[in-house]
Amino acid sequence: MIICIVVAAVLLGGGLYFYLHYKTTTEEQPKVMKYEDTTNPTAVQKTLDVDSNTAGQLVKQIEYIHDGTILPEATYSVTASTLDDAATKTAQQIKSNDASLPAAATEKTxxxxxxxxxxxxxxxxxxxxxxxxxxxxxxxxxxDDKAYAGVGYQAGRVEAMVYMSADGKKAGAVNYTVKEW
Structure with a gap:
């Protein structure tokens, strides 16, 4: 009975590891999109496999880039017969971690x-x-006429803070962000 449980746990753990590794690897692979689709939240959501809120935030940032509000970190020239071929070639170079690309293009994201x-x-x-x-x-x-120094941690929308006054009194707070903009 114990051997069956251990074997099942190992198989489950191994399967989970390989699934998460596959999912992470596929998310990190460069995706080629049409220029017009980069400002379409539905297309960004589908191509990048993100939720609609995240897709909206990404489109907003990409629009800032298109407007010139955010400047590129690096530029690079690639020789290709068409612009679409250049995009495909660049994606392949990023995927293979080509040393001739600027560091900003091969950065892990x-x-x-x-x-x-x-x-x-x-x-x-x-x-x-x-x-x-x-x-x-x-x-x-x-x-209550007392000052408390605090330190905290935030992960996503959840924030936890712990406070302590000079006389040793302690307090704490947990907050959840309901809406972001």
């Missing part, structure tokens, strides 16, 4: 989007990190 920008005759590479949502916080709370 959650998602990479490569698109042929026909308006400006160039290929755009968007590096997207969705997992950078952990924050360490510090603050001060003033209650």
């Amino acid at each position: 959650d998602r990479t989007v490569v698109t042929a920008n026909t308006d400006q005759q160039k290929v755009d590479v968007y590096k997207i990190n969705l997992r950078n949502n952990h924050k360490i916080k510090a603050g001060v709370l003033y209650a």
Whole structure:
């Protein structure tokens, strides 16, 4: 009986490991999108496999890039017969971690989007990190004529803070972000 449980646990653990590895690897692979689709939340959601809220935030950031509000970190020239071929070649170079690419293009991120920008005759590479949502916080709370110094941690929408006053009294708070904009 114990052997069966151990074998089942090992198989389940191994299966879970390989599934998570496959999912992470496929998410990190560069995706080639049409330039027009980068401003369409539905297309971004489908191509990058993200929720609708995240897709909306990504489209907003990509629009800032299109407007020139956010400037590129690096530029790179690639020789190809068409702009679509250049985008495909760039995606393959990113996938193979080609040393001739700028470091910003081969940087490890959650998602990479490569698109042929026909308006400006160039290929755009968007590096997207969705997992950078952990924050360490510090603050001060003033209650009942006492000041409390606090330290906390935020992961996604949940935030927890612990406070301590000079006389040793302790307090705590847990918050949840209902809406972000």
